[in-house]
Structure formats: C-alpha cells, structure tokens
Amino acid sequence: xxxxxxxxxxxxxxxxxxxxxxxxxxxxxxxxxxxxxxxxxxxxxxxxxxxxxxxxxxxxxxxxxxxxxxxxxxxxxxxxxxxxxxxxxxxxxxxxxxxxxxxxxxxxxxxxxxxxxxxxxx
Numbered sequence: 001x002x003x004x005x006x007x008x009x010x011x012x013x014x015x016x017x018x019x020x021x022x023x024x025x026x027x028x029x030x031x032x033x034x035x036x037x038x039x040x041x042x043x044x045x046x047x048x049x050x051x052x053x054x055x056x057x058x059x060x061x062x063x064x065x066x067x068x069x070x071x072x073x074x075x076x077x078x079x080x081x082x083x084x085x086x087x088x089x090x091x092x093x094x095x096x097x098x099x100x101x102x103x104x105x106x107x108x109x110x111x112x113x114x115x116x117x118x119x120x121x122x
Contacts, residue, residue, distance in 0.1 A: 024076075024084070028092035040089035042069060047087055051078035066093075 024047055026038035050067035055078075059065070062079045075093040077085045088096055 024087045026089040026092055027086040028088060028096070038089055038092055040091075042074065042087060042089075044084070047074070047076050047084045048082065051076065051084050052082060054078060055080075055082065 022044050023041035024044050026040040028038045029036065046069050047067070050069070051065065054065050054067075059078075062077070064075055064077050066073055066075055068074070072090040073093065074090060075088040075096070077087075079085060
C-alpha cells in the first residue's frame with residue numbers, strides 16, 4: 001500500500017489538516033481569576049510537527065514535551081493520536097516549571113536531542 005493510501009485511509013486526517021492551519025494560544029491564565037490570559041500564539045502545524053517527531057522517535061505515551069520554535073523552548077501536551085491538547089509559551093513554560101520545582105536545564109537538555117531535526121519556521 002502506498003503512503004498516499006495510508007494517509008488517506010486515516011479517519012482523523014481531515015481533522016488534523018484543518019486544525020493545523022489555526023494558531024494555538026498559550027494555555028496559561030492567572031487562575032483562579034482568569035483576568036490575565038496569555039496572548040502568545042504559535043501555528044498549530046509547528047506544534048503538531050514537533051509532536052509527530054516525538055512519536056517517530058519512539059514516544060510511547062501521551063504527555064508533555066519540549067520543542068523549539070524560532071529559537072525558543074515551548075512546552076506542549078501531545079496525544080497518541082497525533083493531536084496536541086495545549087501549549088505553554090516559553091515565558092509561562094518557565095514559570096510553570098519553576099512552580100513545579102523542575103530543573104531549569106531540563107528543557108534545554110530535552111531540546112538538544114531535537115536540534116538535529118528540521119525546525120518549522122512558520
């Protein structure tokens with residue numbers, strides 16, 4: 001079976017193409033007030049491309065992953081079906097990780113492995 005037939009037979013292919021064109025917004029808010037939402041946005045296709053690279057590299061579970069876009073490290077949550085549930089911009093990724101007690105070098109180390117992969121310029 002050709003790769004074209006494989007792509008066309010995937011039931012979620014049309015949904016993935018449609019959503020890849022729209023920007024994702026950073027999910028950070030000043031919870032519980034919700035009065036200061038982040039305005040950062042990123043093309044959905046940049047995030048899904050990064051997630052698909054993770055899956056191709058053998059990622060076996062859904063979860064958070066770091067990726068680089070335009071020289072900055074973002075955080076997103078990927079699903080095993082290839083979709084992405086949300087994204088944190090670099091500034092709010094850092095705040096989240098500080099709050100949770102993560103090592104600040106974690107993101108830099110995680111993205112080093114992806115440095116050789118093509119970056120989406122969006």
